[in-house]
Amino acid sequence: MKTLKEVRCGQTVTIKKLHGEGAVKRRIMDMGMTKGVSVRVRKVAPLGDPIEITVRGYELSLRKADAQWIEVE
Amino acid sequence: MAVNIALAGNPNSGKTTLFNALTGSNQFVGNWPGVTVEKKEGKLKGTKEVMIVDLPGIYSLSPYTLEEVVARNYLLKDHPDAILNIVDGTNLERNLYLTTQLLELGIPVLVAINMADVMEKTGDQLNLVQLQKELNCPVVMISALKQTGIKEAAQQAVALANRSRIETAYGQFDERVEKTLERLAALLPQTIPAAQKRFYAIKLFERDRKILADLPEIPAAESIIASLESELEEDAESIITNERYLWISSMLERCYLRKKQSSLSVSDRIDLIVTNRWLALPIFIAVMALVYAVAMGNWSISIGTHGTEWTNDVLFGEIVPNAVDSLLNSLKVSSWLSGLIQDGIVAGVGAVLGFVPQMLVLFLLLCILEDIGYMARIAFIMDRIFRRFGLSGKSFIPMLVATGCGVPGIMASRTVEQDRDRKMTIMTTGFIPCGAKMPIIGLFAGALFENAWWVATSAYFIGVAAVILSGIILKKFRIFAGDPAPFVMELPAYHIPSLQNVLRGTWERGWSFIKRAGTVILVSSIVLWFLQGYGFVDGVFQSVEDNNHSLLALIGNTFAWVFYPIGWVGDMAWKATVATFTGLIAKEEVVNTFGVLYHYAGELSETGEEIWSLVQADFSGLTAYSFMIFNLLCAPCFAAMGAIRREMNNAKWTIGAIGYMCGFAYGISLIVYQLGGLLLKEVQFNFFTIVAIILLGGLLFLLFRPYREGKTLEIRIKTAKRD
Numbered sequence: 062m063k064t065l066k067e068v069r070c071g072q073t074v075t076i077k078k079l080h081g082e083g084a085v086k087r088r089i090m091d092m093g094m095t096k097g098v099s100v101r102v103r104k105v106a107p108l109g110d111p112i113e114i115t116v117r118g119y120e121l122s123l124r125k126a127d128a129q130w131i132e133v134e
Numbered sequence: 135m136a137v138n139i140a141l142a143g144n145p146n147s148g149k150t151t152l153f154n155a156l157t158g159s160n161q162f163v164g165n166w167p168g169v170t171v172e173k174k175e176g177k178l179k180g181t182k183e184v185m186i187v188d189l190p191g192i193y194s195l196s197p198y199t200l201e202e203v204v205a206r207n208y209l210l211k212d213h214p215d216a217i218l219n220i221v222d223g224t225n226l227e228r229n230l231y232l233t234t235q236l237l238e239l240g241i242p243v244l245v246a247i248n249m250a251d252v253m254e255k256t257g258d259q260l261n262l263v264q265l266q267k268e269l270n271c272p273v274v275m276i277s278a279l280k281q282t283g284i285k286e287a288a289q290q291a292v293a294l295a296n297r298s299r300i301e302t303a304y305g306q307f308d309e310r311v312e313k314t315l316e317r318l319a320a321l322l323p324q325t326i327p328a329a330q331k332r333f334y335a336i337k338l339f340e341r342d343r344k345i346l347a348d349l350p351e352i353p354a355a356e357s358i359i360a361s362l363e364s365e366l367e368e369d370a371e372s373i374i375t376n377e378r379y380l381w382i383s384s385m386l387e388r389c390y391l392r393k394k395q396s397s398l399s400v401s402d403r404i405d406l407i408v409t410n411r412w413l414a415l416p417i418f419i420a421v422m423a424l425v426y427a428v429a430m431g432n433w434s435i436s437i438g439t440h441g442t443e444w445t446n447d448v449l450f451g452e453i454v455p456n457a458v459d460s461l462l463n464s465l466k467v468s469s470w471l472s473g474l475i476q477d478g479i480v481a482g483v484g485a486v487l488g489f490v491p492q493m494l495v496l497f498l499l500l501c502i503l504e505d506i507g508y509m510a511r512i513a514f515i516m517d518r519i520f521r522r523f524g525l526s527g528k529s530f531i532p533m534l535v536a537t538g539c540g541v542p543g544i545m546a547s548r549t550v551e552q553d554r555d556r557k558m559t560i561m562t563t564g565f566i567p568c569g570a571k572m573p574i575i576g577l578f579a580g581a582l583f584e585n586a587w588w589v590a591t592s593a594y595f596i597g598v599a600a601v602i603l604s605g606i607i608l609k610k611f612r613i614f615a616g617d618p619a620p621f622v623m624e625l626p627a628y629h630i631p632s633l634q635n636v637l638r639g640t641w642e643r644g645w646s647f648i649k650r651a652g653t654v655i656l657v658s659s660i661v662l663w664f665l666q667g668y669g670f671v672d673g674v675f676q677s678v679e680d681n682n683h684s685l686l687a688l689i690g691n692t693f694a695w696v697f698y699p700i701g702w703v704g705d706m707a708w709k710a711t712v713a714t715f716t717g718l719i720a721k722e723e724v725v726n727t728f729g730v731l732y733h734y735a736g737e738l739s740e741t742g743e744e745i746w747s748l749v750q751a752d753f754s755g756l757t758a759y760s761f762m763i764f765n766l767l768c769a770p771c772f773a774a775m776g777a778i779r780r781e782m783n784n785a786k787w788t789i790g791a792i793g794y795m796c797g798f799a800y801g802i803s804l805i806v807y808q809l810g811g812l813l814l815k816e817v818q819f820n821f822f823t824i825v826a827i828i829l830l831g832g833l834l835f836l837l838f839r840p841y842r843e844g845k846t847l848e849i850r851i852k853t854a855k856r857d
Contacts, residue, residue, distance in 0.1 A: 079372065084198040090375040091194040092622050093228045098379075104405070107414040108518040113625060117227040117379075118392065122514055124521070124621045 065128040073101040074133040081130040093117040143220035145191030148248040152278035197344040215295035223247040240329030242294040250275040257393040264389035307377040401627040429496035430538030441491025450484030482659020493542040501639040505631035523605025526555035536566040544777040561791040564770040565600035570721035576741030578758040581749040607836040699822045701760045701807035706752040760807040767799035
């Protein structure tokens with residue numbers, strides 16, 4: 062299973078499935094990361110975490126710990 | 135008739151700018167009942183009866199964040215007459231996600247698309263008429279920053295509030311979902327108004343416990359929910375979120391044309407440098423150094439420090455005391471009253487107000503950084519480091535500020551959004567040695583350690599270590615650990631700061647500090663002045679010249695035993711205790727108090743060189759170090775405690791924070807004195823050696839105990855009392 066955590070900077074992927082539950086999952090989905098949406102990893106913070114992505118036409122940063130709940134292809 | 139309009143929108147949608155533009159200076163700032171979320175209300179400019187309530191910036195109406203719960207409780211329970219929903223036009227998809235939820239509340243909604251000017255520039259095209267039809271609610275274009283269209287938007291919202299019929303459309307979801315929602319709506323109690331049926335049906339479907347707690351149990355619902363979940367192979371919350379976004383995408387396809395951006399925007403280009411892998415940290419350090427230099431430093435560019443020096447030396451050193459003096463003389467007031475006013479009130483409040491210029495400069499700079507959009511980048515850059523200690527990337531700023539003064543440091547914790555991180559920041563910021571603690575270090579470094587370089591260095595090291603240890607230990611406790619909300623943050627596009635926002639933000643923070651100086655600090659100054667100036671001489675209560683007879687000395691003697699285990703024994707015990715108490719007024723007082731207690735008549739230099747030999751006779755290196763550690767880490771001065779109280783906005787948390795600091799200070803001093811003493815053969819093995827070993831063991835256990843993020847998130851809010 063490939064997750065958003067492993068996606069290299071500059072790559073574009075499509076969200077396949079969201080894992081996890083409760084607050085974390087809901088928050089991720091509330092921000093627009095739903096099934097079938099394409100996501101581009103724009104930037105990685107200087108210390109390697111968090112990452113910044115483009116989703117639904119805007120920029121969002123999230124931690125790798127949360128990105129690992131997002132299965133992509 | 136009074137009209138209430140709720141202003142709702144995403145964070146960074148320009149909501150604050152719009153609120154300021156709509157209300158001008160008619161604002162009331164407070165807190166939402168029972169929580170530390172700031173509540174702002176204001177009268178709409180040019181009206182008498184239209185009240186605008188600024189809701190917290192939110193992305194959704196989920197039950198998972200404090201801000202969202204506060205917002206939806208207000209919308210459901212206080213039922214405003216209309217919602218003015220500000221939507222960032224450059225980020226329509228995600229902003230409309232909140233709109234889809236607001237439309238279900240049975241309250242008239244006006245959608246105001248902000249940043250019309252930016253949209254025009256980038257060439258994005260939005261068909262307003264079509265969007266209006268799709269949402270079935272009025273939509274207007276505004277620019278909060280340029281203040282275009284906002285008056286019309288406000289007028290339209292008022293007109294909407296006065297209309298009796300509510301017309302809203304809901305998202306058209308998948309047929310199967312719609313059917314399920316219909317069946318659930320039919321199960322809802324009759325007391326729910328027709329206009330809110332949709333909202334409650336969705337919440338019932340999502341199994342939103344907070345909403346369902348207010349309803350009678352509906353056992354029939356579960357099987358309906360579960361059957362759709364298994365059919366669609368998703369959980370209920372995900373089904374709804376998916377449907378909302380699908381509706382928004384299809385709607386925007388029909389009315390919105392986003393111009394493809396051919397090249398990088400200006401903001402992107404700035405970010406290429408500012409968040410660059412190699413340059414980000416040096417730039418960050420440079421920016422922070424500049425902020426520090428201008429506000430708190432000791433150079434010619436340090437505007438803040440010059441202002442503070444002037445306030446201390448001239449305003450409260452000469453002008454005010456002289457003016458008060460001549461006033462008191464002309465009124466011929468008795469000497470005790472003039473003593474109270476001069477030495478108690480003017481000196482006490484003056485000492486605190488002296489920080490105001492530094493704070494204003496500092497807050498001004500921080501507000502500019504915030505408004506430009508750099509604060510968000512700081513969190514992005516520093517998050518990785520601070521997260522380990524249960525803090526947030528933004529916690530760096532309060533810590534940095536606290537090396538100058540803890541009060542603005544604690545107040546700067548406002549910029550930390552997440553509740554847990556903010557509380558942790560407030561609790562640990564006071565550990566950083568502030569400017570006023572420097573003389574304490576100077577006194578002992580000089581008297582006992584021949585000014586060895588490692589004394590001052592170790593003081594900073596201990597301060598930073600206290601922050602880190604506390605962070606690691608505290609985040610494992612239930613009360614902090616329960617919050618697994620993911621860190622999601624936007625990096626808003628850079629923009630030129632709005633003068634109005636910056637000045638307003640600076641003034642709000644500065645003023646709240648000045649107000650407190652007039653209350654809490656005023657009272658505590660008077661009390662301490664009294665304790666220091668009065669006492670029993672030969673059994674008669676009177677004003678005392680000799681501090682040794684004061685009530686404060688009495689208290690010092692009474693409580694000195696408390697500090698026995700950390701090595702405050704013999705002659706120095708009560709002096710050290712009294713000095714610690716007076717340190718609560720301001721930490722500078724510690725050295726002054728020693729001066730008084732050692733009967734030094736003249737004016738002491740800052741580090742008290744004149745009494746070094748006397749201190750040397752009373753203290754050993756070890757007891758001096760124990761005293762220093764305790765005073766560096768224990769409860770901060772009254773001004774800082776007041777700041778903690780205000781930022782926590784909760785008595786229990788305030789007491790908890792201060793209690794924790796004192797306990798932590800005591801524990802560390804005990805370990806250092808007892809175990810250090812044993813090693814140096816200064817202290818015999820005794821009962822407290824065992825206590826110290828247990829404490830050290832406990833500390834290490836807490837430090838290395840595995841840490842798990844909680845799975846459930848409990849947000850508790852006291853229900854508002856309504857009269």
